Amino acid sequence: MEDGRIPDASITASSVYNNDQGLFGPTRARLGNPDHDGAWCRAGTVDTDPWIQVDLGSNATITGVITQLPPGRYYWVEEFKVAFSDDGQEWTDVTDCGSSTPMKFPANFDENNHVTTTFPKAFQARFLRILPTQWKAACCMRFEVLGCTINE
Known part of the structure; x- marks a missing residue:
């Protein structure tokens, strides 16, 4: 996403x-x-189940995510779940091997660090939420x- 290969229209929330x-x-x-203040933020308390997703355009092997908070701000996501889909309609939660319970991953705890999360098992999907x-x-x-x- 950072390098711009994912078009803006492919990132929704x-x-x-x-x-x-x-x-x-x-x-x-x-x-x-590069926008100092910019980041995705949900619409306050009216959105009780927030999500942000990316359409990768075609199936890809996904191994993890890196999270970051808005620089100079004092608010950020601390924990999240992840789901993936081939069609953007039916979603599969990332779970620990052998479990059916969606995993929760730690995100950021301060404004200075990126947090890299590697999933327990890589998966193939077009959409990541x-x-x-x-x-x-x-x-x-x-x-x-x-x-x-994935080269097809």
Whole structure:
């Protein structure tokens, strides 16, 4: 995502804070976004099950994600779940091997660090969805998808 190969239209979210696409829209979720203040932020308490997702355009092998919070801000996602899909309609949760319970992954705990999360098992999917479950002050984040494209 950071290098721009994923088009802006391929990054969508459940909601956007104050409907401000310029500062809080899904495209601001790119890791390393040069906009100092920008990040994806959900629409406050009206969105009780926030998510942000990326359409990779075709199936890819996904191994993990890197999360980052908005620089200079004091709010961020602290914990999240992940789901994936081939069609953007039916979703499969990332689980620990042998379990059916969705895993929760730790995200950021301060404004200075990126957190790299490697999934227990790589998977193939076209869509990846991050579902924040806990945050500090507000649900805002940036992220990068780790993996590789599949040559078909």
